[in-house]
Amino acid sequence: MEHQTTTDEEIQSSTTNKPKKSKAKEIKTPFRLKRYYVFALITIFTLVLPFITISGNQIFLLSFDHQQLHLMGTVFDMQELYMMPFLLMLLFLGIFAATALGGRVFCGWGCPQTIFRVIYRDYIETKLLGMRKRISNKQKEPDYKKHAVKRMIAIGIWTLLSFIAAANFIWFFIPPADFFTYIQHPMEHTVMMGMLLGIVAFLVYDVIFLKEDWCIYICPYSRVQSVLYDENTLQAIYNPGRGGKIYDENKEKQVFKQKDLPEESNECTTCEKCVTVCPTHIDIRKGTQLECINCLECVDACTTVMGKLGKESLVQWSSNSEILEGKKTKFLRPITYMYAGVLTIVMIAMIMMGGTKEYMILDINKGQRLYKIEGKTVSNDYLMLFKNTEPKTHTYKLKVVGKYAGKIQIKRFKEATIKAGKESKEVLILSTTENLSTQKSADSILLVKLRAYSTSEPERVFVNKELSFVYPSTERVK
């Protein structure tokens, strides 16, 4: 539905018989401007992040190609993906906590969909090409027949930007250096090219044709957010006590003109500026609605309208508790403590798990033969798989530690030099000439502690293993 906007003069004249407040309130920096700053920061951060490396590793990279997860410069092998559940828990709990406290604050201030729509609708279509008259009227779609050439230009510009956005997304899965190499040989990297073109096609369809229907009908987050709200959740709220009830109990619109407002003292000018500016095409005066993405454009619009009349905005970024019940918004409440507690526990667990990370991988399997007896020497053989998860070459050695150090020797295996990210299979034979039998007529299983380490960084790159060494019965050794 298209809404008519009332001019500033009409607003002024329509309120001449209303009691005015003493002085015009200073109109604060609009939320729109603040959101633009946040959008710019998020965009720069997201574009730059894949290029920041610590010891050659990205801050975040989930590489299926190299089978690695990079997190804050630390590399985790695919076999060590125990960090992923923690990351996902942090992500979801963080969004839930932000929703309980600030409503759909993520949608209005950080969601890529919102940022992309602002770039396309408000910047490209409105400011750059003049296809739309004003940012403040998002209900009136441009006359695309009249602006056919401009529309093609707008689609062209957005398609180019979509390539950058799609590449940026892929850099969190394929390191930028590899990406730029692969893109020069597209036929050899069809999966990556398919991903790139698929994301671009989606972004063009989503931003130009699907628009806010994504937020209203498709995004799963909009379905769950309302259950996370309570009376202290911050959101865009119209004050019906001051402005007047525009809708009846059945949410049917009752008032079209200011003179029809229920009370003489009601302040809404019925200018509908808060309605025409809304990107999801809702009337916030109806109350909290699923479609509201908390962009606060309606708050800005009413702040401007009411500011000219020396009054506070009728639509505020506040809570139901404050606007409808006149109580102060409680930021520190049980749900805040609960989320803070759970997030802290997950973070501590993640840091502890990260701290126990091993910088090499070693799997050791016992050979098929139980043991070999040659005179007084008893030996066991094993098959080892070394994996170098570091970005540089390491030479690994082994030593027996603990109870059997000096009693059991490494008979076969000297060292293994393995390049970054590579693995190597090696044979290990442990032997002893001492009588370690603990049973007269049955084999004994001895738990031998082994330490594998890098010769260049033995204190950092190491792994401890416990092996079963089978020793024959005293009768058999004789």
Ligand code: SF4
């Ligand atoms: S709430 Fe404010 S912006 Fe919306 S119609 Fe009333 S006066 Fe106009």
Ligand code: SF4
């Ligand atoms: S009602 Fe519309 S304009 Fe207001 S915050 Fe919600 S989505 Fe934005």
